[in-house]
Amino acid sequence: MRNSLLAVLLLFTAPVLAQETIKIGVITDRVGVSKPYSEPATEGIVFGAAEINRKGGILGRKVELLIEDDQSRPDISAALARKLIDQGAVFILSMSLTAATQQQQTVTMEAKMPQMTPMNSGDTLTTQLQNPYFWQTGPLGSIQIATLLAHARAKNLKQVALITDNSDLGQLLAKFFKAGLEKSGIKVVADEVVARGATTATPQMQKIRAANPDAMFMSGVLTAENVLIFKAYRELGLKIPIHSSYNLSVPVYMTVAKGLIDGVTFVDAYDPEKPEVKEFETAYKKATGKDSFNLHGYGYDGIMMVGEAIKRAGSTDKEKIRAAMQGLAYSGVMGAKGMTYSFPEGKRAGYDPNGMVVRIYEGDKQGRVVYVGQK
């Protein structure tokens, strides 16, 4: 009796099983240096994939995520890209270090495998290699500085200080921040680096104080070192305004830098007032029981965009997906109200240059959006 029941059950489920899933590869970091950023963003991807499947999947097929851990080791990362290709993934989402994303590209370029990073913001990812199968939708460093400068235009800055940490991304962002500042005719009078693992940032802040800048720009991405900078700033009694990269948009600062960040201006790709964001946060809470923030949104937008591209391609043929992706225009959770990701004229960095917002900390809370875009 039980056997026959099982047979009947199998009969019904067999067609569903036979229907192959659409495999999407995710390379993330679960143990290394980019873990604090990779993990929430990957949770956003997992939630997005579940949403897609709840609504019937793509092209009538379920999405299956193949998640790999590269430990922030770029050579392992490239090997994992090959693994995902061998396992039949049709798209790879890169959620780890910038250098890891770059090293995966050497594989995806050769294998003509669509790949996207929804979060990495280094400008060089789409310029160093001419890889038509790679897209980047993280807000570029050059957009971040341009947005900050547009907001600060009224302040008529003449000379500023720039401070970063010695992480790969921190130094890369600093390079684009410096270029953006100099392009606007603003002189960088102090250009400082705080090393990972430093026990104080006092000497750097003293130099900045001595240079007497109109404002301080921060491009570091290591939370602990950024907090060190705020503490030295407070201790030395500095009063100059602080303008920070999107790293300050991560909510961890509200607890770890309590009492230190009031009035800090930062650029963000997230507007909590946006209807899509409210909808996303509610749905995420309902599905997982946990709160979400902007990092989840990056991952969510990434998987949604990939899903949209596959839907438009009408098949899992990689060449068709490539064409669909390149022609995509997509509005999601991230970005200012009404922002659309797009890749016009063969560009592969899809974040809208006018899609970032400027926000200011009020007490320990992230304030509302005070400025949009770079016009």
Next chain:
Amino acid sequence: MSVIARWLGPVLLLSGAAFLLSDYHNDVYRKMLLWVALALGYNFLFGICGQVAFSHFAFYGIGAYSVVILLFQFHLPLPLAIVLGVVICVLVALAVAIPSTRLEGFYLALATLALAQLFVVVLNEGGALTGGTSGIANYRLPDIFGVRIRGPWFTAVIVLLVVGTYAVLWRLDRSWFGRACRAVRDNPEAAAAMGVNVARTKVIAFTLTSALAGIAGMVYAFVDNTVNPPIFGIDNAFLLLFMVIVGGAGRHAGAVIGAVLLFLLPFWLSPVVGHHHVLVFGVLVLAAILLQPRGLIGLFDFAKKPS
């Protein structure tokens, strides 16, 4: 002739395997073989000559970066770039080794640790020459006699590198020099009394193994056709030390076993235990040292010769 025949078998076997593997497994195989080459050299330096140095990965990086820079920024022909790359490694190694031989044990470790960190600083600050934090990409191995070496054929090149490294170290280990190295490791005073020039032995061992690491780095530069700073940081230098210890310091076979096991461990464990695999790695290292002081190769000896 018989010497060639003796090494030809393993070369054919190891490179033949590459043609049976998928792209992914070939890539893992290539990177594993490079770790084996590094572990063999490091084992000679640490296990046989008794020098605890953390600069091995820096030399791997010097080799990789110098061949890429010489080829694609100075546009030198490949053979010249390789020779010059080796010369650079040897010169840097000598510059470090000659004064450092006065240092013993962990003082050498600290000096080479500083060198390794300094190297990463230079890579990051190197501007257009090193490509800064993004490193250098967008190049490929020049054709050799009009042939483009790729896929499993490139794996065969790495096999040649590993077997060549092994052959050199194996031959050295059995020579007068190898005995001198072991004597220096076990008791420098006694070695000196026996007429071994301790300082010179240390310098030669350090320079030679560092140059071998540099050559391995040159091959690495073309595995993914990109070089960037994170690969050459100090984390990997510690991993290399663990490989040699877990496998069995002082034994070539131990270095091979350790490198293979610890390199593949995350690939095996990650699907099973998720991100706990590093914890398993730590427990394994501790257990290996506590339970089997001669490393895994000691287990093998024990199984072979139950007494």
Next chain:
Amino acid sequence: MQDFLELAVGAAASGCVYGLLALAYLLMIRPTGIINFAVGEWAMVAAFGGFLLLSKLEWPYPLGMAAVLGFMLLVGWATERIAVRPLVARGAPLIAPILALLGMLVIFREIVSISFPPDPHPVPYAFGIGRLDFGLLGGSYQSFFIIGVTLLVFAATWLFFERTLAGRMFEAVALHRRAAALMGINLFRVTALSFAGGAGAAGLAGLLVSPNISAHYQMGVPLAIQGFTALVIGGVGRVEGALLGGLLLAFAEQLTVRYAPIPSGFAQGVPLLFLMVFLLVRPTGLLKARA
């Protein structure tokens, strides 16, 4: 001038933290010869203890501090039992426990990494955030607190080694293990105590520095390297050498960043160069052990 004095207070505080870490190494090296790179991880464990007791449960500072330090003594003792004693009892070469402790380093880090979210966690200052000025000399409360506590610890350690019988016992073991054993000194007890003391010193360093650098799972290795560098500069022979080495390292680092006319990216490399040159010129450290 005021800038320099202000920098000096901050650098002295950093130097004291390095000095405490160097002391942790020294307490273990003297009687056993074992270099324990897990001191950085011990500092991390204490920092997380500070986060749990002081930030989360909001215990009063002295109570939380005492609890963390007591726990650290236990951690040091347990580490010795697990990773050191079996090897020493077997007569394994000195390198074996050093490597086993490297394994412990990975285990400590991963336990913390698995148990806590990956973001940095705040640890409170002993006296809140604020600034104290004595004429030209000025610095944060925490800087003065660090300097005070460190001087106290070093004075106590110095007195222990110079003036008490137990301290003399440690010195005897440091000079000659076998002779000390023949004299009836329990070597295992000395080793266990030295590890407990080492963990206490490292834990104190972690607790003192974590209000600045926050508690996070990757804070250990930089601290371990800074502490070891301080130890080598000061020399392993004498307690006061650890403090001197720490201060020298911190001043070298911070004066370079502040005053050296080179790009700031390269400024991080200068202390490394300084260390390499120092090692080559004076590998025994500044202070030699007394005969």
